Every structure is written in C-alpha cells, then in structure tokens.
Amino acid sequence: MAIMAARGKGFRQKGGKKAKTGIILFQKYKLLERTGTGNGSEVYIAEHMKLHALRAVKCVEKEKIPYEKLVKEVVYLKSLNHPGIPVIYDLEEDDKYFYIIEEYVAGESLKSMLTRHKKFSLDEIVEYGIQLCKIVGYLHNQKPYPILHSDITPANIIVKNEKVKLVDFGNSIRITGKEQKEDVYGTLDYMSPEGRQETIYNVRADIYGVCSVLNVLYNEGICKNKTTIKENRKMAQVRKIILKGIHEEAEKRYESIDELQIKLELCKKEKVEALTSPGKNENIGITIGCGGITPCAGVTTLALAMVEVFGQEGKAALVELDGKSDLGKWKMWQEEHGRYLENMKYGFRCDDIDYYPNADNDTLLYVLNLGYQVVVMDFGNFKNGYENDFKKCNRKVLLGNYSVWNYEQSIRKLENIMDGMTTKDWIYMSICSDQGICTILENKLGIRIQKLHPFKNKSQQESIIKSIWNGKKKTKIFPIKRC
Numbered sequence: 001m002a003i004m005a006a007r008g009k010g011f012r013q014k015g016g017k018k019a020k021t022g023i024i025l026f027q028k029y030k031l032l033e034r035t036g037t038g039n040g041s042e043v044y045i046a047e048h049m050k051l052h053a054l055r056a057v058k059c060v061e062k063e064k065i066p067y068e069k070l071v072k073e074v075v076y077l078k079s080l081n082h083p084g085i086p087v088i089y090d091l092e093e094d095d096k097y098f099y100i101i102e103e104y105v106a107g108e109s110l111k112s113m114l115t116r117h118k119k120f121s122l123d124e125i126v127e128y129g130i131q132l133c134k135i136v137g138y139l140h141n142q143k144p145y146p147i148l149h150s151d152i153t154p155a156n157i158i159v160k161n162e163k164v165k166l167v168d169f170g171n172s173i174r175i176t177g178k179e180q181k182e183d184v185y186g187t188l189d190y191m192s193p194e195g196r197q198e199t200i201y202n203v204r205a206d207i208y209g210v211c212s213v214l215n216v217l218y219n220e221g222i223c224k225n226k227t228t229i230k231e232n233r234k235m236a237q238v239r240k241i242i243l244k245g246i247h248e249e250a251e252k253r254y255e256s257i258d259e260l261q262i263k264l265e266l267c268k269k270e271k272v273e274a275l276t277s278p279g280k281n282e283n284i285g286i287t288i289g290c291g292g293i294t295p296c297a298g299v300t301t302l303a304l305a306m307v308e309v310f311g312q313e314g315k316a317a318l319v320e321l322d323g324k325s326d327l328g329k330w331k332m333w334q335e336e337h338g339r340y341l342e343n344m345k346y347g348f349r350c351d352d353i354d355y356y357p358n359a360d361n362d363t364l365l366y367v368l369n370l371g372y373q374v375v376v377m378d379f380g381n382f383k384n385g386y387e388n389d390f391k392k393c394n395r396k397v398l399l400g401n402y403s404v405w406n407y408e409q410s411i412r413k414l415e416n417i418m419d420g421m422t423t424k425d426w427i428y429m430s431i432c433s434d435q436g437i438c439t440i441l442e443n444k445l446g447i448r449i450q451k452l453h454p455f456k457n458k459s460q461q462e463s464i465i466k467s468i469w470n471g472k473k474k475t476k477i478f479p480i481k482r483c
Contacts, residue, residue: 020044020059025099026092029057036155041065041170045104054104055089059097069170070098076147076172077102084135084165105167107160110213113221114154120221122235124162125214126267131164132157132210133261140203140257145174148201152209153187154216175202193248204250207257211245218242238267258345262366285372288468289393291379291386291417293400293410300326302397303378309465310374311353319356319364320378321386327357327378361389387417395468407440 021044023031029046032054036043041060048055060070077088090101110128113120120128132152140146149156151171158165192208194201218239241263247253254260288306292299303318310316320327334350335341342349346363347356356367368375377393379386390396398417402410 024049025057029055029099029101031057046101054106056086056102056104058100058102060100061097062093065098065170067098070100072172074100076169076174079142080139080147082135082138084131084163085138086165086167105158105160105165107158107163107165110154110157110159110217113159114216118221120217122238123268125217126238126264127162128157128159128164128217129210129214129264130261130268132166132213133257133264135164135166136206136210137257137261139172140206145176146203148173148175148203148206149209150205151187151190152206152213153190154213155187157213173201192250194250200250202250203256204253207245207253207260208250210257210260211242211253214238215242215246234267238264241267262346262362265369266362266365285374286394287368287375287377287392288395288397289377289379289390290397290399291390292381293398293413293417294402294406295381297381297399297401299380299399300330300378302399303376304330306376306465306468307353307355309462310376311351315352315354315372316374316376317354317356317367317370317372318376318378319359319367321359321364321380321389327355331355331357364389382413382417390417397468402438411440 020031020042021033025031025046028049030049031044031046033045034042035045035056041058041064044057044059046055046057047053071091074088074091077085086105087103088100089103090099092099092101136149136152139149149166149169149172151168152166156166156168158167190209190212192205194205241260245253245260254263290299290303290306300320303320307316307318318327331341331348331350339350344354346359346366347354349355354372356363359367364377377389379390382390398414400410400414
C-alpha cells in the first residue's frame with residue numbers, strides 16, 4: 001500500500017469529503033493517508049513522529065457511535081495477543097472524535113483484491129480459511145466468555161505475504177452463555193441470518209462469516225483453469241465445506257470453528273487414500289485396528305493395553321470410533337486417582353499418550369497426519385459401519401465371544417469383514433467361546449479358531465502385542481480378558 005506525504009492542510013478524497021491528511025494529532029501522530037470509511041468512522045495511516053513508526057488511527061464521530069460501544073472494542077483488543085489481530089496502543093479524544101490508535105497492518109484487503117479481479121487458487125482459499133479459523137478460534141476460546149467478531153468481511157481481512165490479519169473489532173460482542181439474544185451490527189451481505197433477524201446468537205455466526213468470505217472468493221475470484229479430475233474433486237470438497245458453513249439454519253452449520261478448521265486442513269493435505277500408507281507419507285506410522293464380532297469382546301481393553309506397550313517405546317495414539325463409553329470411564333478413573341491428564345484439541349493426554357475418543361473419519365484423517373509412530377483404532381463392535389476402514393488398517397485384530405445364541409449373526413458379520421481380505425492381512429482373532437460353535441465357524445468360513453484363556457502374565461501380553469507390531473506372517477490367535 002502506497003503512503004502519500006500530504007501537502008498543505010488536506011485534500012479531497014473520492015466523494016468530495018475532506019480528508020484530515022497532514023493534520024497532527026496530540027502532538028505526535030501525523031495523518032498520512034485515509035484508507036477506509038464506514039459506520040461513522042474513518043481509518044488513517046499515521047506516523048508516530050517521535051518513533052518514526054506507522055500506526056493506524058481510527059477516527060470515530062462521537063455522534064455516530066455510543067461511547068460504550070467504542071470502549072468495548074478497545075477493551076476487547078487490549079486483552080488479546082495473537083499475530084492475526086492488531087495491537088491497540090492508545091485511546092484519545094477531542095470535542096468531535098474518539099481516536100483508537102492501533103498497530104498499522106500492512107498489506108491488501110481481500111475486498112481490494114476482489115475489486116481488481118484477482119483470481120484466487122483453491123490452495124489460497126483453503127489457506128486463508130485455515131488462518132481465519134485459527135484467529136476466530138482464539139477469540140472463541142477467550143475466558144471466561146468467548147468473543148465474537150461479528151463482522152468478518154473481505155474488507156476486514158488484510159493479507160500480506162500470504163499471512164492473514166483480521167481487523168475492525170467495532171462490532172464484537174461477548175457471549176456469556178452458549179447463546180444469547182443480541183443486537184448485532186455488521187455488514188449485511190456477510191451477516192448470518194440470525195444476526196439479520198435479531199434472534200438467538202452464538203459462535204456459529206462467526207462460522208457463517210468465515211464461510212461467506214470463502215464463498216465469495218470461490219465464486220467470484222477462483223481461478224477457473226483447473227480442469228484435472230483431482231482438482232475438480234478437491235473443488236467439490238471445498239464447495240461442500242463452504243455450503244455447510246453458510247447454511248441458513250445455525251444448528252446445521254459446524255458446531256465449532258475448530259471443526260471447520262479440521263475440514264479445511266484435510267483439503268490442504270493430500271487426503272490419505274488408505275489408512276495404511278507407509279511410504280506415501282513419511283509422517284504416518286502404522287495403523288492397528290481392533291474390532292469386535294460380538295458385544296463385550298474386550299476390544300477397548302486390548303486397545304488400551306496396546307497403547308500402553310507402544311507408548312513405552314515411542315509416541316502412540318488411541319482413536320475410538322465406535323462412540324462407546326469405555327474410554328470415558330477410563331479417563332474418569334485416571335482423574336479420580338490423580339493421574340496426569342492434559343486436555344488437547346479433540347482429545348486428551350495421559351502419561352505421554354494421546355487419546356481421541358468418539359472420533360469420526362475426518363478426525364481420524366487429521367490424527368493420521370500428526371506424525372504418530374502408531375495409531376491404535378478402537379472400532380468396538382462395528383456398530384457404526386466402520387468395517388471398510390478396518391480393512392484398510394496395517395494390522396487387524398478381531399475379537400469375539402461366541403455362543404449358541406449369537407453364532408448365526410457372528411457368521412454374517414465375519415463374512416462381511418473378511419470379504420476381500422487374504423491370509424496376508426494377518427488377521428488376529430481372540431476367542432473365548434463355546435468350542436462347538438467355534439467348529440461351526442471354522443467349517444463355514446475356512447478359518448482356524450482356538451478356544452483360549454486370558455493373558456497369563458504381563459510379559460505374555462507384551463509379547464503378543466509386539467508380534468502385532470512386527471506383523472509376522474502367521475495366524476496368531478491370542479486371548480484377551482473378557483468383560
């Protein structure tokens with residue numbers, strides 16, 4: 001952005017309104033160039049005459065904006081410390097104006113880019129979206145109450161060297177509960193339906209704002225010459241994310257800005273074609289899937305044992321996909337007994353091991369790109385239809401407790417899971433069952449099933465778990481504790 005040195009006491013800008021360039025405020029700020037107007041205010045680039053540093057000066061007419069609203073903006077900004085949010089230095093006033101002295105944010109607004117018909121690549125749109133999510137996520141995570149920006153527009157997003165800053169907090173509000181009735185001000189084209197209708201307001205309003213900006217970049221500024229199948233598929237994926245974020249019904253948008261960020265990050269990275277991809281992505285270790293053919297087969301018990309063993313040798317994670325309460329009960333037990341627990345994004349950490357309960361497929365892909373040496377996946381009883389994801393794991397463990405009253409259902413489930421897999425898949429099965437039913441299953445499916453007993457000692461447990469890691473080419477049928 002060019003800086004003009006003003007001559008004389010001022011000059012006229014577009015529209016005939018006299019600008020205040022050349023004026024010296026409070027004996028230290030010299031106004032150089034007006035960069036924007038709106039809502040009863042003007043924004044100038046100014047020079048701090050003693051420090052020879054640039055500042056942004058927001059001049060607000062006292063008759064246009066209530067003092068309380070202005071102070072609210074200052075208080076919000078003074079309490080924030082984020083590289084994507086401008087620093088506020090001072091608040092001054094005279095008879096006609098309030099002056100907010102802020103960090104000068106160099107760069108160009110997205111509005112200016114759109115005005116000059118810049119074409120945005122899909123990667124740029126996704127990257128800007130991710131950066132915006134991080135800034136808005138910081139605001140939403142403020143304590144004791146989240147801050148909503150409430151006016152996320154192309155004009156309020158400044159980009160320099162591909163880095164994004166969010167400016168103009170004049171319409172920000174605090175949400176003192178999960179939602180509240182609020183009089184909201186902002187830019188109509190980017191305001192959520194609940195803001196326009198003055199209904200219940202919550203963090204999903206900012207999600208709408210972020211996705212509204214991305215929607216404009218996508219529709220008006222996207223480079224149209226990407227024609228490969230890969231690019232078309234990625235474009236459709238980004239479009240789907242945007243449409244969910246600008247849904248007219250707030251409850252059908254993303255629940256949090258973090259959820260939106262994950263979706264965009266998955267678009268940024270090459271999507272893992274299979275959950276088993278050593279060699280394709282050096283950051284991804286192996287995946288071990290644990291699933292149960294019957295209820296109460298001990299899947300989570302085994303998964304936790306694996307994570308404990310692997311955690312002693314390197315970083316390991318446990319991803320729970322079936323939505324059971326076992327892992328939640330385990331976490332509660334750890335907290336009650338004073339074990340170290342640390343909350344983290346989408347999960348928690350205990351004794352240097354990371355746990356991601358109740359994960360969905362998108363969360364799983366996010367976890368796989370975090371660089372773990374091994375990811376143990378608890379599929380439970382496959383009740384949410386994750387059989388195909390189980391088949392993609394590097395190592396597979398099936399557990400079941402078979403009896404007269406469940407063997408027919410067990411046959412159907414085993415046939416479905418084993419369809420398309422060979423002995424090279426190294427399926428491990430733990431059976432504590434009726435021997436006669438095991439014989440029926442063996443004859444029906446052509447597999448060898450052995451009635452076993454729980455682990456005799458910890459060394460045996462570690463030996464069996466390490467054999468899973470090594471992936472030895474043999475059908476190892478091992479025991480596990482029953483519920």
